[in-house]
Amino acid sequence: MTEPSRLSQQEIPAPLQAAPFALIFLLFFLIPLGLTLMVSFWDYNEYQILPAFTVRSYVEIFSGCLAKLPDLCVTFKTYLSTLKFCVIVWLATLIIGFFVAYFLAFHVRSLTMQITLFLVCTIPFWTSNIIRTISWIPLLGRNGLLNAALLKLGIIHAPIEWLIFSNFSVILSLVQLYTLFMIVPVFNSMMRIDRSLLEAAYDAGASGWQTLWNVIIPLSKPGLVIGSIFVVTIVMGDFVTVGVMGGQQIASIGKVINTQMNALQFPPAAANSVVLLIAVLLIISAMTRLVDIRREL
Amino acid sequence: MRSGRSPAFYWLAALFAAFVLFLYGPMITIVILSFQGPEGGLTFPMNGVSLHWFSKLWQGLGVVDIWAAFGRSLRLGAVVMVLTVVLWLADGLAYRKRFPGSDLLFYVVVASLIVPSIVVSLGIGLEFRLFDDTVKSLADSLGWSWLADTYTTAMGLYTSALAAHLTWTLPFGLLIMFAIFNRFDRRYEEAARDLGATPWKSFAHVVLPIIGPSVIGIGLFGFTLSWDEAARSSQAIGDLNTLPLELQGLTTTVTNPAIYALGTVTTGVSFVVIFASLGLIQFLRRRQARHGSDAGQGLT
Numbered sequence: 001m002t003e004p005s006r007l008s009q010q011e012i013p014a015p016l017q018a019a020p021f022a023l024i025f026l027l028f029f030l031i032p033l034g035l036t037l038m039v040s041f042w043d044y045n046e047y048q049i050l051p052a053f054t055v056r057s058y059v060e061i062f063s064g065c066l067a068k069l070p071d072l073c074v075t076f077k078t079y080l081s082t083l084k085f086c087v088i089v090w091l092a093t094l095i096i097g098f099f100v101a102y103f104l105a106f107h108v109r110s111l112t113m114q115i116t117l118f119l120v121c122t123i124p125f126w127t128s129n130i131i132r133t134i135s136w137i138p139l140l141g142r143n144g145l146l147n148a149a150l151l152k153l154g155i156i157h158a159p160i161e162w163l164i165f166s167n168f169s170v171i172l173s174l175v176q177l178y179t180l181f182m183i184v185p186v187f188n189s190m191m192r193i194d195r196s197l198l199e200a201a202y203d204a205g206a207s208g209w210q211t212l213w214n215v216i217i218p219l220s221k222p223g224l225v226i227g228s229i230f231v232v233t234i235v236m237g238d239f240v241t242v243g244v245m246g247g248q249q250i251a252s253i254g255k256v257i258n259t260q261m262n263a264l265q266f267p268p269a270a271a272n273s274v275v276l277l278i279a280v281l282l283i284i285s286a287m288t289r290l291v292d293i294r295r296e297l
Numbered sequence: 298m299r300s301g302r303s304p305a306f307y308w309l310a311a312l313f314a315a316f317v318l319f320l321y322g323p324m325i326t327i328v329i330l331s332f333q334g335p336e337g338g339l340t341f342p343m344n345g346v347s348l349h350w351f352s353k354l355w356q357g358l359g360v361v362d363i364w365a366a367f368g369r370s371l372r373l374g375a376v377v378m379v380l381t382v383v384l385w386l387a388d389g390l391a392y393r394k395r396f397p398g399s400d401l402l403f404y405v406v407v408a409s410l411i412v413p414s415i416v417v418s419l420g421i422g423l424e425f426r427l428f429d430d431t432v433k434s435l436a437d438s439l440g441w442s443w444l445a446d447t448y449t450t451a452m453g454l455y456t457s458a459l460a461a462h463l464t465w466t467l468p469f470g471l472l473i474m475f476a477i478f479n480r481f482d483r484r485y486e487e488a489a490r491d492l493g494a495t496p497w498k499s500f501a502h503v504v505l506p507i508i509g510p511s512v513i514g515i516g517l518f519g520f521t522l523s524w525d526e527a528a529r530s531s532q533a534i535g536d537l538n539t540l541p542l543e544l545q546g547l548t549t550t551v552t553n554p555a556i557y558a559l560g561t562v563t564t565g566v567s568f569v570v571i572f573a574s575l576g577l578i579q580f581l582r583r584r585q586a587r588h589g590s591d592a593g594q595g596l597t
Contacts, residue, residue: 020388035427124320128544130548131544239528257415
């Protein structure tokens with residue numbers, strides 16, 4: 001053994017063991033966030049960023065937003081559009097995720113089968129999101145499988161245009177990509193429910209629906225909240241899926257930031273990031289009031 | 298109560314099947330379409346079956362050197378995997394003992410998972426740009442022309458992109474770790490200590506074998522998350538793109554089934570890694586059971 005004997009005799013102190021991990025998050029998460037905040041108050045011209053304090057970027061983001069009311073300014077419209085995706089995708093993943101997890105946790109009886117089916121749900125998560133997104137094109141495109149089938153059956157006479165590169169395809173793709181983020185925490189919560197509670201509910205005369213509503217859903221709440229946080233924050237910041245599935249025509253906050261970054265307009269991109277972060281944190285803080293994340297793992 | 302299937306079972310089973318079809322259907326479609334004949338297009342019908350588009354892919358797609366990106370992604374994924382496992386193990390051991398700031402660290406790590414990727418990406422991008430500017434102006438003011446003339450940027454695959462990937466893989470590792478160590482029976486370690494094992498020995502011979510399958514799982518997570526990562530590295534990548542970033546650009550420029558062939562190949566890599574890891578986990582479990590050790594019992 002090449003290990004020095006002193007090391008093998010003595011336990012390494014915990015803070016030292018955690019230090020590299022903590023350092024990564026200090027260097028590549030906390031400091032970058034701080035810098036983003038700082039740069040969002042800097043000035044810029046076409047060539048470079050100028051380290052002088054100004055609220056110019058924020059003024060530009062919200063310029064005309066109050067004056068134009070009740071008409072919405074570009075920023076509000078973009079947020080509204082992103083929020084709309086958020087709510088729809090959240091509801092869809094919540095419902096699908098809950099019932100899939102419920103099926104796995106309570107209706108599949110053998111552990112091996114549970115693990116197998118759980119893996120079946122998980123495996124696509126480990127493959128490329130972009131590939132999974134463009135995979136919809138041959139199915140939903142103008143000459144895609146669905147349009148071709150409907151035309152052949154005589155149900156429609158012209159291809160449906162809104163199946164792809166539309167709000168619909170963005171939502172479909174987001175639901176497909178992120179339902180797993182709901183399934184895993186909800187399944188985890190459900191597996192911790194004491195099965196004797198269900199027997200007790202049954203003995204007390206509760207119907208299946210009553211048990212579901214009064215026992216299982218309240219006890220799955222932590223998982224539902226954690227899953228919701230994941231889904232909402234991912235959709236709020238998304239720009240890849242909205243870009244590809246929206247045919248680069250649909251606005252989202254993430255896309256605005258991405259475009260500004262590519263144009264090397266760092267202060268406005270940073271200011272937009274700060275605003276986005278505040279919006280996300282407000283949503284999360286509302287949700288975490290409901291549950292202590294750490295106790296649920 | 299538990300005998301016989303309720304009608305609800307069949308409804309839920311149907312829902313589950315539909316969900317699985319929803320998950321896999323599109324993926325299967327592009328795998329099939331990637332074998333499209335040379336005259337075939339982006340949609341059905343299949344115009345013959347061939348490997349034409351794979352050979353096109355093999356020759357490269359236009360201006361983008363796809364195979365260089367492929368190699369970069371593979372190497373970066375491997376580095377991320379190793380670092381994720383090592384950092385995670387050290388941190389996991391620390392968390393079992395509680396230490397000052399452990400709660401704070403936990404919340405910071407979870408926060409990094411739920412702060413939108415584009416914001417993290419922008420932050421890391423800015424950090425490296427500001428660093429570059431600082432180095433350049435410092436070199437100028439000190440008159441170090443050797444540095445001022447040669448230095449371009451610290452941004453790159455194994456600096457900024459690696460950092461961006463770690464802020465994505467490590468939080469997942471931490472969450473999984475809590476799930477594992479919360480279920481870990483510490484009596485095995487106490488027994489080892491009572492028998493005179495040093496901390497290092499009890500880690501190597503008791504803890505590691507028990508959590509071994511989970512360690513492989515974390516490694517798998519680390520690799521596949523990195524292999525497919527686009528959002529976090531988008532602004533923190535420097536000159537040379539990873540495969541998912543190239544792919545993102547190709548979705549708008551390539552209009553033939555070669556892009557499906559590329560999809561089939563990257564999905565294939567993911568599947569090979571996933572099934573190799575699952576196989577290895579199975580093998581370790583079996584070996585534990587076969588050797589009559591009671592080590593594996595801690596997990597069940």
